[in-house]
Amino acid sequence: MFIQSEPQRKMPRQARARATVDALVEATAQVLVTRGFAGLTTTRVAERAGVSVGTLYQYFSDKAELVRALHAVRLEAAFGGLAAQAADPEPRTMRERVEHMLRALLEVKSERPELSMALHATMMELDGPSYLRQVMAQTQGLVRQVLAGYPEELEGVDLDLAAMVVTNAVDGAIGAAIATGRLEDPRLVAALAHLVLGYLEGAAAIPAASAS
Amino acid sequence: MFIQSEPQRKMPRQARARATVDALVEATAQVLVTRGFAGLTTTRVAERAGVSVGTLYQYFSDKAELVRALHAVRLEAAFGGLAAQAADPEPRTMRERVEHMLRALLEVKSERPELSMALHATMMELDGPSYLRQVMAQTQGLVRQVLAGYPEELEGVDLDLAAMVVTNAVDGAIGAAIATGRLEDPRLVAALAHLVLGYLEGAAAIPAASAS
């Protein structure tokens, strides 16, 4: 599962090299979790991956590139799970679809919660706003698309605003759940679904109306 | 507005020194926004504050201490605004109270959005989970207290869960708004209020019920 987004560096051609790249990305994940971004040194990553520093620099031009590769892998995983549920041809009520997507998302995040947290913080520090915009564009786009599949229920709702609010609200709540170790709380899915559906229901009234 | 949480270092006694400490904290904010945490060097901060490095080390034992001091100032500002609205003796409907608090929160964040973002990312990298827990404990505590003031509307609702979900959902949505520069969108308050109230309404049904 290597990503082809390191333009200036060599691409692995042999199987051994592909394994090396994978090991480096995984090592990055481990070091990031255990020592944080400050402790993410090229030597340490190489060591953990069982190769020498020079090898690292054959495939990654930078510490940042290493982190970005890791992020690409994880994003694909998280997004893939979501997209699968979003595209599930089985017709579903809006509630069902929301719950399924939430479950898929929670499943991915639950696999390595500390990594999710550490990686997010690092990408934030690394690419700041552009990182956020990229992730948000993808995720919100998907959510928006799903919402568009329920035109009757959401008549008059600003789908862009709804996608933004709902997506990031869920993300914030999940982040908090991770930080406090409540990711396994069985009520979580129900609570998040209630949050999303509670917003969507009656969201048509939002646009101009604003009580003082 | 200096904080007394640098145990090992000297406390400023004269007015000049207090001004120096303030200047250092403000310089930290500026450097953090313009160069990120990676670019936050002690020399650069001192330079920007108009003092020498040695002076910095008289009051702050560490780069981290500098950031923590800045965070303390900002947290107090944000929390103060919220608490003021929360404790406002004027009786209000739940909707009004929520809207007022959201407005107060958005006001603080709007002052220096990039700083809010950068500081959050940095604290995340610096103190990770313990930072989140601290902030969440404070904020959720406040929110929980506010919610407890509306026992009829929220009968049967798990206030702890509600405070956590609502608080962090709002935080996530605001974070996204900051990143995309939509903080001034006039519909934002209404949308967030709708999010919060939509969750609270009927949240009593959450505990055990969980549709498959």
Added chain:
DNA sequence: TCATAAACTGAAGTATCCTTCAGCTTTGAG
């Protein structure tokens, strides 16, 4: 006014870290 404490300076020591590259090892096609 003067002495003492507080505050400030900034060059220098120490510690890492990033990154390269010349040479060695492994792979795989012919």
Added chain:
DNA sequence: CTCAAAGCTGAAGGATACTTCAGTTTATGA
């Protein structure tokens, strides 16, 4: 089997950052 390409090694160069502290300047109060 042979050899050119791919892959790997790790010591060393170069750069920067953190932190200290001996010495200087400024404030205070007796």
